[in-house]
Amino acid sequence: MSIATSVERELRASVAAEIATPAAAYLHDETEARGLLGRADAVALPRTAEEVAEVVAWCYAHGVPVVPRGGGTGYAAGAVPIDGGVVLALERLDRVRSFEPLLWRMHVEAGLRTSEVRRIARESGLLFPPDPGAAEQSQIGGNIATNAGGPHAYKYGVTGAWVTGLEVVVAPGELVRFGGPLTKDVAGYDLKRLMIGSEGTLGVITAAWLRLTPAPEAAWPVIGFFDGARVGCAAIERVVGSGLPAATIEYLDGETMRYAGATFPGEVPAGAFGVLAEADGSRDEAAGIRRELLEVLGEDALALYAPETAAEIAALWRWRDGLSVVIGAQRGGKAGEDIAVPLDRLAEAIEESLEIGRRLGLPACSWGHAGNGNLHTTFLLAAGDERELALAAKASEQLFELALRLGGTISGEHGVGFVKHNWLERQLGPRAYELHAAVKRAFDPENLLNPGKKA
Ligand SMILES: Cc1cc2nc3c(=O)[nH]c(=O)nc-3n(C[C@H](O)[C@H](O)[C@H](O)COP(=O)(O)OP(=O)(O)OC[C@H]3O[C@@H](n4cnc5c(N)ncnc54)[C@H](O)[C@@H]3O)c2cc1C
Numbered sequence: 525m526s527i528a529t530s531v532e533r534e535l536r537a538s539v540a541a542e543i544a545t546p547a548a549a550y551l552h553d554e555t556e557a558r559g560l561l562g563r564a565d566a567v568a569l570p571r572t573a574e575e576v577a578e579v580v581a582w583c584y585a586h587g588v589p590v591v592p593r594g595g596g597t598g599y600a601a602g603a604v605p606i607d608g609g610v611v612l613a614l615e616r617l618d619r620v621r622s623f624e625p626l627l628w629r630m631h632v633e634a635g636l637r638t639s640e641v642r643r644i645a646r647e648s649g650l651l652f653p654p655d656p657g658a659a660e661q662s663q664i665g666g667n668i669a670t671n672a673g674g675p676h677a678y679k680y681g682v683t684g685a686w687v688t689g690l691e692v693v694v695a696p697g698e699l700v701r702f703g704g705p706l707t708k709d710v711a712g713y714d715l716k717r718l719m720i721g722s723e724g725t726l727g728v729i730t731a732a733w734l735r736l737t738p739a740p741e742a743a744w745p746v747i748g749f750f751d752g753a754r755v756g757c758a759a760i761e762r763v764v765g766s767g768l769p770a771a772t773i774e775y776l777d778g779e780t781m782r783y784a785g786a787t788f789p790g791e792v793p794a795g796a797f798g799v800l801a802e803a804d805g806s807r808d809e810a811a812g813i814r815r816e817l818l819e820v821l822g823e824d825a826l827a828l829y830a831p832e833t834a835a836e837i838a839a840l841w842r843w844r845d846g847l848s849v850v851i852g853a854q855r856g857g858k859a860g861e862d863i864a865v866p867l868d869r870l871a872e873a874i875e876e877s878l879e880i881g882r883r884l885g886l887p888a889c890s891w892g893h894a895g896n897g898n899l900h901t902t903f904l905l906a907a908g909d910e911r912e913l914a915l916a917a918k919a920s921e922q923l924f925e926l927a928l929r930l931g932g933t934i935s936g937e938h939g940v941g942f943v944k945h946n947w948l949e950r951q952l953g954p955r956a957y958e959l960h961a962a963v964k965r966a967f968d969p970e971n972l973l974n975p976g977k978k979a
Contacts, residue, residue: 531565531588535610539578541570550593550611555601555943557852558859559913562605564591571616573633573691573699573730580728581697583610589972592724594666595637597658599862600941602670602723606976614665617730625650628736629688629705634665634729641734651739653680656937657845665729671721673937675772675844678895679804680737682937684720689733692719694726695968705733718963723939724974726967742810743771744803745840746830748821749796753777755824756797757871760894762820763801764867768813773895774800774844777874780889784850789839790829799894800844847891855887856907859916863927864898864936873930877901880922884915898936924950940978948979 528536528545536543546564553560565588568579583590589609596603605611614635621631625648632641638659645652656662656672666672667683668690680686689703702716703709719726750756753775760773776784776798785792792798799821803813814830822828831837852858865873874890881888881903890901903919905912924934924947934940934947949957964971964979 529565531586531610534586535566535568535579535582538582539568539575541568541575541579543568546611549596550613551605553596553598553601553603555599555604557857558916560601560604560942563608564605564611565608567611567613569613569616573617573693576612576614576617576728576730577693577697577699579610579612580693580695584696584970584972587970587972589975590728591974592665592669592728594635594663594669595658595661597662598666598670598941599860599938600670600723600935601943602939602941602974602977603666604942606942612728614663614728614730617665620644621731623648627705628738630734630736631705631731632664632734633731634668635663638662638664638667645736646739649739650736652686652734652736654683654686656683657848664732664734668720668729668732669723670937670939673893673896673898675774675893677893677937678773679769679771684717686735687716687720687732688735690716690719690729691731692727692729695970695973699730703733707735721939723941723978725964725978726973728973740771740804740806740810742804742807743837744810744814744830744832745772745800745837746803746814746817746821746828747790747798747800747840748825749793749798749827750825751796753797753871753874756799757874757894759799759821759824760870761867762823763799763817764895766816766820768816768820769805770813770817770895771802771804772800772893774892775870775874775894776800776847776891777878777889779878779887780847780851780891783854783889784843784847787846787850788843789831789836791827793826796826851889851902851904855904857905857909857912858902859905859913859920860900860902861920861923862892862898862900862936862938863923863932863934864896865927865930865932867895867897869930869932870894870897870899873897873899873926873932874901876926877923880919880926884919886912886915886919888919893936896936897932942977945977945979
């Protein structure tokens, strides 16, 4: 039987929210596979924004760190309580406060799952476009706090592009509102934008006003296979340069195709580099874009695959969405990053990132959101092998160096969290980093909101 900490006992006696003894489920995120497990004094499970404010106020008054937690699907250990404190789990704040389909907007609480937001919109013929891969578990608050991307960010932008307002608990425990159901608002500094992607280090998001758009009538993916990363990336640049409004442009390198090719719902030329693009819009528009995509990709593709039926299209996306699991299953473990580079450096970045694996003796493969220059180079690890885990940490450092050398970023979508926080200053440079730190101090003078993350 675990013994309640004094924080757990005192917090329970002081606030309305349910306070639980930290169960293992609240102490990790997706970085658990890389050996990261946190430690907390208590878990708070508020049901309302006011209860969130009360917990933050208690923590601020008692000098106790607060770690906001969404669905725990992050890859940067942002939700992992590294050094004790209170895990503030948002899962019970899951109400839809209002949904106005004719005004294309929704007001939801932070703990609502991403897949629910998308489902509710879809049922009224609308689309909430951000589609990060773990939508069944991730929460809209977690997506906003990481400014999550996903395949369709190429055409539709990342999560922040769809947020018009936020309700946030800020230090030392006050509920405030930045923006609202507004599509224009230039009054004051854009504090809403500062909150988006702040990874729980500036405040706790309790609700969001989201913008929606009519769902496209048709969405047709096509995939071209090329002789290596250079030829594949040249095809990606051709698609971008053609001005075709592709909804997504993804890449899958030859090694990824070697691991995942067996389950691909079509023929794959051996060792080929895949480029997946999607045409969407009205049926006529989508048909036209699809035709042109096939032409542009077909110039020097080894093969093309263009599914037509709903079942074939669903099978292709199911395959793409399952990649991470298939790759992880190859050796029992994996570690990957999410660096992003300018589009014209993508081929170099892919090749050099795979070379890092070769140098360190780790099998590697690479796939990602090509249109945004966002790589998910992944190292395949033997489950539970400490030596390989240590090598993977080295490989990540070399990936960050590579990103900075090519004029890119250490994180295109997963965030900085705990795992990359030592790198931020190097990316930003001294003066920008000083301003970054000053923003943190302005919002969190006692450094109690998710300390040790991001900043
Ligand atoms: C299979 C798989 C595929 C993925 N694909 C993608 C992808 O395509 N694109 C992408 O961007 N990411 C992807 N991810 C990563 C992850 O799903 C996203 O980062 C997601 O946005 C995290 O949401 P979450 O609710 O799980 O947040 P958590 O992991 O719980 O938290 C993430 C960060 O946000 C903070 N936070 C959470 N909720 C709040 C809140 N209400 N207020 C303030 N701070 C908060 C936490 O403190 C932490 O710093 C993938 C993950 C998996 C497992």
